[in-house]
Amino acid sequence: MMKHKPLLLTVVALAFGSAWPISDASAAAQPIFWNALRPADQAKATVPLSGKAVSSPQGETLAWRGEEHPIELTGFVLPIDQEGDLVYEFMLVPWAGACSHMPSPPPNQLVRVVPEKPLHLARMYETVAVMGTLRPGLDQSQFFMIDGVRVLTYGYSINHAQVATVTATTDPDLLSLSPFGILPR
Numbered sequence: 001m002m003k004h005k006p007l008l009l010t011v012v013a014l015a016f017g018s019a020w021p022i023s024d025a026s027a028a029a030q031p032i033f034w035n036a037l038r039p040a041d042q043a044k045a046t047v048p049l050s051g052k053a054v055s056s057p058q059g060e061t062l063a064w065r066g067e068e069h070p071i072e073l074t075g076f077v078l079p080i081d082q083e084g085d086l087v088y089e090f091m092l093v094p095w096a097g098a099c100s101h102m103p104s105p106p107p108n109q110l111v112r113v114v115p116e117k118p119l120h121l122a123r124m125y126e127t128v129a130v131m132g133t134l135r136p137g138l139d140q141s142q143f144f145m146i147d148g149v150r151v152l153t154y155g156y157s158i159n160h161a162q163v164a165t166v167t168a169t170t171d172p173d174l175l176s177l178s179p180f181g182i183l184p185r
Contacts, residue, residue, distance in 0.1 A: 003006040020023075029072040032064075034173035037156060039063050044173055059106020062136040062155045071134045073111065074169040076125040077134045080143040086118040091141070095127040095175035099152060108158060110154035112141055112149045116165045127169070131162035 035044065039061050062176050070154045076096045081089035092111040093099060105109065135157050 004102055009102075014055065016070055029070040030066075031072045032134075033171040034073070034075070034109060037111075038106070038119045042106075042108075059108055059172070060138060060155065062108050062138070064134055064136050067133060067135055072129050072131045073134070073156070074127065074129045074171055076176060077119070077121060077128055078125065078143070079121065080112070080141055082121070085121050087115070087121045088115050088118050089141075090119070091143075091154065092128070092130055092158075093125075094173050099150065104152055107138055107153045107155040110152060110156070111118050112154045112157040112165070113161050114157075114159045116160045119163050122165070127166050129164050129166045129169075130158055131163075132158040134158055146164070 038059075042059070042061065053146075073092065075092040075094055076089065076098070078091040078093050078099050079087045079089075080091060080123075081087070090113050091099065092113050094105055094109050095102075098105055099110075111130070111134070113132075119128070131179060136155060137157065138155055139157070140151050140153050142149050145148075
């Protein structure tokens with residue numbers, strides 16, 4: 001009987017471990033593009049070169065309804081809560097320079113992200129992939145700029161997100177611009 005005890009313990013441990021619930025963070029995330037967050041009849045938000053805001057009532061229409069499945073979305077980091085190079089909360093935006101150097105995208109193209117662990121930010125507007133459960137719901141958040149406080153209305157949020165830096169993406173809505181906001185980089 002003694003020689004079968006380690007085998008029995010192993011089988012029990014495996015059975016107990018496989019019955020443990022899988023968290024959203026470790027489940028397979030479905031990659032989505034920015035166009036999944038807006039209605040099909042709403043045009044892609046373009047980067048305005050003027051001071052006009054691109055937000056409109058149509059930009060408040062939220063299209064994503066898949067809250068039960070974790071997603072993966074690629075975008076640029078705009079820190080909201082930061083200490084040194086550690087970011088505790090940020091906006092995920094579809095183009096570099098959005099909200100701080102240029103007008104904001106519509107609310108349905110802004111995602112408030114609270115990472116599972118603080119993000120080490122190497123540079124402003126770093127490109128990242130965010131994985132977690134995307135929750136629709138209009139809300140506001142403020143962040144500090146050199147010229148004062150700015151309030152942003154966002155349409156989605158992800159809490160306890162896993163965040164990874166990326167170097168390339170296939171999302172046609174993701175735009176990477178130079179710091180001058182005119183020339184692609």
